[in-house]
Amino acid sequence: MTAIADAAVHVVATRGMRGLTHRAVDAEAGLPQGSTSAYFRTRKALVEGVVARLAEQDEAEAADADRPGPVDADAFARSIGHLLDHWMTTGRERVLARYACLLEATRHPELRGILAHGDRVRAGARELLERAGVPDADRRGRDLVAFLDGLLFDRLVGAGAAHAPAPGTPESRAELVDAVRIALRAVLGK
Secondary structure, X not given: OHHHHHHHHHHHHHHOHHHOOHHHHXXXXXXXXXXXXXXXXXXXXXXXXHHHXXXXXXXXXXXHHOOOOOOOHHHHHHHHHHHHHHHHOOOHHHXXXXXXXXXXXXXXXXXXXXXXXXXXXXXXXXXXXXXXXXXXXXXXXXXXXXXXXXXXXXXXXXXXXXXXXXXXXXXXXXXXXXXXXXXXXXXXXX
16 A cells, blocks of 8 residues: 555656546556555545655654754754755655645645644644743744745745755755754744
8 A cells, every 4th residue: 555655646746636546546556457446445535645645754754853852953953954955855756745735735625634744743843842941832833834844845846946056965955954043043032
């Protein structure tokens, strides 16, 4: 089932949500026609499978970014900056698929519930800021996650992509680390 979900992520990243069909996923995964529908009976179930796979992979990578204990803004900025750079290179398809799913949810409210894995990311940011003693850690955590997601989107597909150093380079990582550091210091009040 993981191979089917990975093939579905690739289809969404390369063809968009309109290209996500059971038949397209079967072809991408090299499976006989009808295989995907045996695991994901409906299109909604297929989209849920894509989102679940994206969340699983994103959370596994993000788990290393936050460690219990005192908040070290510089170490956190380096970790998140490198993670963002990774998501713009090796993880690019996953990020593009995630954005496609988020956009789909704006037109199909029934999909919003399956995109709730972002709530866990915001909760992690809130916990980090609470440990740092930041007042209104919930709101500021949401703001920090929104900034990081916006930074990633801008560098990946927005106007910033044309002006930023090439992803995967030391210059790109340094610029991302600096941007994360500035945002984190702003929410920490430092």
